Amino acid sequence: MDILDMKILSRLLNNCRKPDRQIGMELGISGGAVGSRINKMEKLGIIEKFCLKVEPPLLGLNMFYIVVNSQNQKEIIKNVKLAGMPFAIVPCVGGITVIGVIVKEDMQQKIELLQKLMEDVRVMSVFEADNTKITHNLTRTDLEILNELIQDPRKRIEQLSKDTELSTKTINRGLEKLQNNESIQFTLIYDPSKIEGFLCYAVVAMTQEDIPKMLKKFEDEFGEDYLMTPFLAKNQVVLFLYSESIFKMDEMTERVAKVEGTITTELFIPKKIDMPEKWLEKRLETLTKSQTLHLSQVN
Structure with a gap:
């Protein structure tokens, strides 16, 4: 590399x-x-597969993230499934695992349930994503296009038109809408362990400052080192970065901590990335069959 x-x-x-x-x-x-x-x-094997990442709230579901410190990942996932459905699983160096969890309703109750189930492991944090920018404006046509893109998000317009029996004009218009939606990401899953010569990592910066203001500061300082667009949570900005060495990574983490407005930072080095898609397939199937387009009303 x-x-x-x-x-x-x-x-x-x-x-x-x-x-x-x-x-x-x-x-x-x-x-x-x-x-x-x-x-x-x-x-x-660096690029494992191209995939579609959809924020669950866009499809009428709730979500939160839990960060635990335990070597027993199978037991952790088993407990998560008792409270909700995992849609992102990222084991990191040091026994830390970050898990995105989907729940249909009663999110606070599910969070409390999961924390009780995790009594034997160290729960480092639980946080909700920033869903304030999510706009629920998907149509049945949008859902149909999304459903075709699950298996191959790079599928060509002509093939999408053939598979959906929609015109290329409709496909073009739908793709433009989906790509402009911040809750949908046409991305890929990569294997960090197979990238030689670089380290991929995430720095979580806790702040009490205005998030857009902090984003501008981080972009000005670290934009050239971004691996991915930052992820936003409540009072947190997650920076995805890459560096040539562990020393450079350490230096970058210290620089993030020194940015005015940053309260604390945490460093995560992923060993593996998994984004199960079953939930997305099932949800799109449910929504497509539903008689209503109001996602919050769909069970």
Whole structure:
């Protein structure tokens, strides 16, 4: 892996539908060279699969994240499934696991239940995502397109038109709408353990400052080192970064901590990333069959 590979990986993580030619123009290489590097990363197992990441609240579901410190991941997942459904599982260095949990209702009760189930392990934190920007404006056509994109988010417009029996004009319009929705991400799953020469990590910055203001500060300081667009939670900004060495990673974490407005920081180094898609397939099927388009009313 070299810096060009990392920049290509970064662009695909933020939008895997971005054409190879466009990525090449941004990086000063040909689209063919970009395609070759993507193929190389797939063969090496660095890119495991391209996928669609949808924030559960967009589809009328609640969600929260729990961070635990335990070596017994199977037991953790078993307990999570008693309270909700895992949609993101990220085991990290040091026995830490970050899990995104979906619940249909009574979120606070489910959080309390899960904390009781986790009495034998150290629960480091539980936090909710920032859902204030989510707009529930999906139509049945949007859901139909999403359903086709689950298996292959890079599927070409012509193929989407054929599979859905919708016009290419309708597909184009629908894709533009979906790509502009901040709750939907055309991304990929990568294997951090197979990236040689770079370390991928996340720094969670706790702040009491205005989030948009903090985002601007972080982007000005670390934008060139972003692996992915930052994730926002209540009073927290999660920065996804990459560095050439553990020393550079340590230096970057210290720099995040020194940004005015940052209260505390935590460093997470992922060993594996898993994003189960069964929940998404089932939810889209339920919504498509529903007689109402008001997602909050769909069981």
